[in-house]
Amino acid sequence: MEMSQMNGASSLVASLEAAGVDVMFGIPGGAILPAYDPIFSSSIRHILVRHEQGAGHAATGYAQVTGRVGVCIATSGPGATNLVTPLADAAMDSVPVVAITGQVPSVAIGTDAFQEADIRGITMPFAKHNYLITDPADIPRAIAEAFHIASTGRPGPVLVDIAKDALQKMTDFKYPTSVSLKGYQPKSAPDAQSITDAAELITQSSKPVFYVGGGAIKADVSRELLELAQILGAPVVTTLMARGAFPDSHPLHLGMPGMHGTVAAVTALQKADLLITLGARFDDRVTGKLSTFAVNAKVIHADIDPAEIGKNRFADVAVIGDLKHTITALIPALKLALAKSRPDLTPWLRQVNALKASYPLGYDAPKDGSLSPQYVIERLGKISGPQTIFAAGVGQHQMWAAQFVSYENPRTWLNSGGLGTMGYAVPAAMGAKVGAPDTTVWAIDGDGCFQMTNQELVTCALNNIPIKVAIINNESLGMVRQWQTLFYEGRYSNTNLESKRVPNFPMLAEAMGCVGLSCERAEDVDATIEKAMSINDQPVVVDFRVHRDAMVWPMVAAGTSNDDIMIARETAPDWDSQEL
Amino acid sequence: MAQHTLEVIVENSPGVLARVAGLFSRRAYNIERLSVGPTSDPETSKMDIVVNLEGHALEQVIAQLDKLINVISIQEILPNSAQPVIHDTQPDYTN
Numbered sequence: 001m002e003m004s005q006m007n008g009a010s011s012l013v014a015s016l017e018a019a020g021v022d023v024m025f026g027i028p029g030g031a032i033l034p035a036y037d038p039i040f041s042s043s044i045r046h047i048l049v050r051h052e053q054g055a056g057h058a059a060t061g062y063a064q065v066t067g068r069v070g071v072c073i074a075t076s077g078p079g080a081t082n083l084v085t086p087l088a089d090a091a092m093d094s095v096p097v098v099a100i101t102g103q104v105p106s107v108a109i110g111t112d113a114f115q116e117a118d119i120r121g122i123t124m125p126f127a128k129h130n131y132l133i134t135d136p137a138d139i140p141r142a143i144a145e146a147f148h149i150a151s152t153g154r155p156g157p158v159l160v161d162i163a164k165d166a167l168q169k170m171t172d173f174k175y176p177t178s179v180s181l182k183g184y185q186p187k188s189a190p191d192a193q194s195i196t197d198a199a200e201l202i203t204q205s206s207k208p209v210f211y212v213g214g215g216a217i218k219a220d221v222s223r224e225l226l227e228l229a230q231i232l233g234a235p236v237v238t239t240l241m242a243r244g245a246f247p248d249s250h251p252l253h254l255g256m257p258g259m260h261g262t263v264a265a266v267t268a269l270q271k272a273d274l275l276i277t278l279g280a281r282f283d284d285r286v287t288g289k290l291s292t293f294a295v296n297a298k299v300i301h302a303d304i305d306p307a308e309i310g311k312n313r314f315a316d317v318a319v320i321g322d323l324k325h326t327i328t329a330l331i332p333a334l335k336l337a338l339a340k341s342r343p344d345l346t347p348w349l350r351q352v353n354a355l356k357a358s359y360p361l362g363y364d365a366p367k368d369g370s371l372s373p374q375y376v377i378e379r380l381g382k383i384s385g386p387q388t389i390f391a392a393g394v395g396q397h398q399m400w401a402a403q404f405v406s407y408e409n410p411r412t413w414l415n416s417g418g419l420g421t422m423g424y425a426v427p428a429a430m431g432a433k434v435g436a437p438d439t440t441v442w443a444i445d446g447d448g449c450f451q452m453t454n455q456e457l458v459t460c461a462l463n464n465i466p467i468k469v470a471i472i473n474n475e476s477l478g479m480v481r482q483w484q485t486l487f488y489e490g491r492y493s494n495t496n497l498e499s500k501r502v503p504n505f506p507m508l509a510e511a512m513g514c515v516g517l518s519c520e521r522a523e524d525v526d527a528t529i530e531k532a533m534s535i536n537d538q539p540v541v542v543d544f545r546v547h548r549d550a551m552v553w554p555m556v557a558a559g560t561s562n563d564d565i566m567i568a569r570e571t572a573p574d575w576d577s578q579e580l
Numbered sequence: 581m582a583q584h585t586l587e588v589i590v591e592n593s594p595g596v597l598a599r600v601a602g603l604f605s606r607r608a609y610n611i612e613r614l615s616v617g618p619t620s621d622p623e624t625s626k627m628d629i630v631v632n633l634e635g636h637a638l639e640q641v642i643a644q645l646d647k648l649i650n651v652i653s654i655q656e657i658l659p660n661s662a663q664p665v666i667h668d669t670q671p672d673y674t675n
Contacts, residue, residue: 121595124595124599129649183590183649183652306646307640307643307647310636
């Protein structure tokens with residue numbers, strides 16, 4: 001690329017264009033203002049959000065749906081600090097995001113200048129990497145490196161903080177054709193020996209389980225995973241971050257493991273003699289009390305991040321590399337190994353299928369005739385169909401959305417799994433809809449979550465981003481209330497939001513340029529969803545007014561063993577009737 | 581518990597000491613002793629980090645340190661051995 005003279009701001013925008021950015025979410029302000037002048041005439045679509053947190057989650061939603069890097073942009077000080085939550089969120093869920101922030105002029109850095117915040121220092125503990133740029137000549141290289149780092153290896157957020165004077169000064173623009181970083185060379189192909197060892201260990205197992213995590217979505221390996229699972233014929237569990245990586249309708253699928261996982265998925269992991277771990281990280285919400293987790297299982301741990309190997313659980317075989325390479329190599333290796341020695345998995349499959357049949361996910365209709373939240377979510381999944389993208393907030397509605405929607409395709413389920421960010425759903429759905437404009441996008445949100453970030457519905461209404469929002473309104477911080485019911489003797493300290501009285505959600509939606517609907521009877525649910533589905537030129541918000549005391553089951557209480565899973569209050573599965 | 585000395589070669593860039601110190605703090609590990617100095621290459625610096633860790637915890641610290649983009653290499657210096665143990669959890673780029 002030839003060199004040309006321009007100011008740092010133009011160099012930044014030219015660099016973003018060269019990096020292939022087609023859309024970014026942001027808000028201007030003093031320190032970033034020079035960049036907004038070339039943005040005005042750029043081919044990049046800039047979506048003006050109403051709060052920087054919305055920009056960050058929108059970038060995340062866009063990235064999770066498209067697999068591309070999501071981009072957000074904000075000014076210095078409060079603009080930048082408002083990005084902290086979404087960037088921490090993207091770090092926990094390994095989402096490729098690049099954040100651009102303006103910084104006070106370089107001479108003012110360190111003087112507590114107006115709107116000064118050390119955002120590089122603030123984001124250092126969780127960002128995959130970050131930059132503070134004070135020389136305009138460094139802008140193209142920093143942008144190229146940021147996109148490279150965010151999107152390769154284990155994806156994650158990268159922040160580029162640029163001093164205002166670096167945006168204003170003249171510089172030569174030349175975008176680097178390649179990126180070379182001495183300290184960053186992520187491994188893509190695993191060692192051949194580790195593949196052979198993994199295949200060998202699999203043939204020695206009579207109770208294997210595929211423990212599939214979010215890495216399977218990031219690596220786009222659903223097709224390969226399906227083939228691998230079918231070659232072995234072993235059961236599969238998909239974690240909260242992996243819902244959709246393997247079809248829910250597949251007979252080998254036992255559902256989601258973890259704190260609110262199915263009895264079959266949780267118990268299969270507990271009783272397994274081998275965990276074939278693919279892009280998962282032994283999170284505490286999956287393992288329960290770690291010392292009691294899958295005590296008889298050997299572990300194959302395939303991950304692109306070497307630091308995950310052995311972090312929480314010892315790995316008998318570590319396979320370090322891109323899951324695409326790993327599974328592609330494992331398929332022929334396993335075929336070869338199974339041709340020599342094929343274990344009989346029939347008794348194991350009989351056991352796990354008996355659990356699956358005995359303990360399907362379910363719920364009781366509320367005795368007082370009020371609307372069941374699980375029923376609403378189940379109908380949303382059924383009526384919208386398997387191509388629909390769902391984004392959830394955090395809490396009971398998130399767990400029900402993970403449980404009662406059937407996911408058949410990768411990148412159709414978005415949620416804040418690691419950080420547990422209330423308020424994620426609406427802005428993430430907005431980013432998802434921008435990334436997949438021809439697909440129906442539903443945000444399944446709680447009344448608590450919705451009140452944290454609903455301002456982005458204005459952005460949606462004004463920018464032709466017609467998302468649909470189902471508020472599961474139980475007028476409570478429902479998951480916290482559930483814990484208060486179970487562990488704090490029903491003392492409901494500060495969880496009553498009274499959101500069936502205030503705000504009036506349909507009116508609030510209408511005020512923000514959306515269509516507002518309401519539903520509180522089971523017999524009206526289908527017609528309400530169908531009405532929402534028929535509106536495609538405006539965002540739609542449905543206030544589903546549901547029973548407030550519905551609880552999420554099954555449940556493994558925090559800090560307890562997965563062996564102590566409860567299917568209802570004070571009700572354990574009938575283990576005596578199971579052959580385990 | 582035995583002390584281990586890690587010789588960490590880092591890029592000589594602003595903030596790199598904060599990144600390394602912050603990593604120890606965030607992952608709840610202690611640094612016993614730390615010294616930072618130049619190398620023959622002006623673009624790199626050398627950190628000698630003494631830690632009171634072994635086994636799994638030592639491996640985790642090394643693996644997490646290696647994830648820092650500005651960390652180029654990590655060697656464990658053994659007192660009575662001519663051969664340093666080279667830790668490289670990110671082998672050659674094979675893409």
